[in-house]
Amino acid sequence: MTLPRSGPVRSEAARLAILDAAAGLLAERGYDHLTMEGIAANAGVGKQTIYRWWPSKGAVVAECLLEGKLLDGRLQLPDTGDIRRDLTAWLSEIFALLETPQGESILRSLIAAAAEHAEIGRRLRDSLSGSESLSGRLSRAIGTVPNLPEGAPVEQLAETLIGAVLLRALSRAPIEPGDAERLLDAVLGTAR
Template identity: 50%
Template sequence: MPTERRPGALRSERSRLAILAAAARQFAERGYDHLTIEGIAAEAGVGKQTIYRWWGSKTALVAECLVEGMLIPVPFQPPVTGDPRADLQSWVQSILDFLPGNESLLRSLVITAAEDPEVAARLSERLGVFPTDASTPARFPLEVVEAITGAIVIRSLRGGSFDEGYAARLVDTILRS
């Protein structure tokens, strides 16, 4: 049985990857507010209409960049050692190790996630502690994960630093409460 095809040109994988790469680079460099479909199209060598045909909005394009691992290249996964406190601390440290040089990316992702639930869900998946589907139980209580990520985001947005013991202190503080 033949599958139905959308009207218009077939989606070129080469063009799709060029668009995603341009969007990811410009997002990381300029932030969401200064990301334009025109700029992405020019860098990717495609027309604006191609981007709008494949993604309904700039946030949908950013969400796909997240899914493809182009904004946060490695999903952060806490180890499974049998010691939840140590696993959380290791997870927090991996996020802190990623932040230097990526502060503007974090700020832009927070702003974009606040405006678009799809981006928020994709960002949560890349952070690695939220289940990606309903059949997978959460490993850590949502409130613990939100408190930890909230503390990291707030400190980062304020321009605060993360010294060597921050991950351990944060996890200890959250788990003690």
């Protein structure tokens, strides 16, 4: 005899509808005008369904980013075989995004969600700097870039780059031409 499952069952279709609705509303209205009520109405679910899975709208937005539903892959690290060129392009794209109201709002909401919920912070860190992205690319570049020798602390280098981006987002410091190159020179050493 099988006992009925206790607790709510998470519907993948409802989860995807919620993420799609949140991403669409975020693009249309911005983070400040995004509400759980609006997400629920657009997704065709009850607000309680959303709160059962996510504690805040920041957490929903974080999940949207982690699931690739925001920014059309703009945060993907390119892989041309030239790590310095790839990192320059990646940082330049992030800095350009920070100069848009939507990009700044999304990044600040992710920071808030990560600060509020440890699991979101861990997932965001793994997504941005984990083995599949920044740290992994730096590991594969060891020996191909001056000042990136065998045994280079790639995780710390990745965290340094991510930290610089987050500080820019929080401080709303203006982005100047060449900032990506100067940051890479500081972290990886001057390009030769």
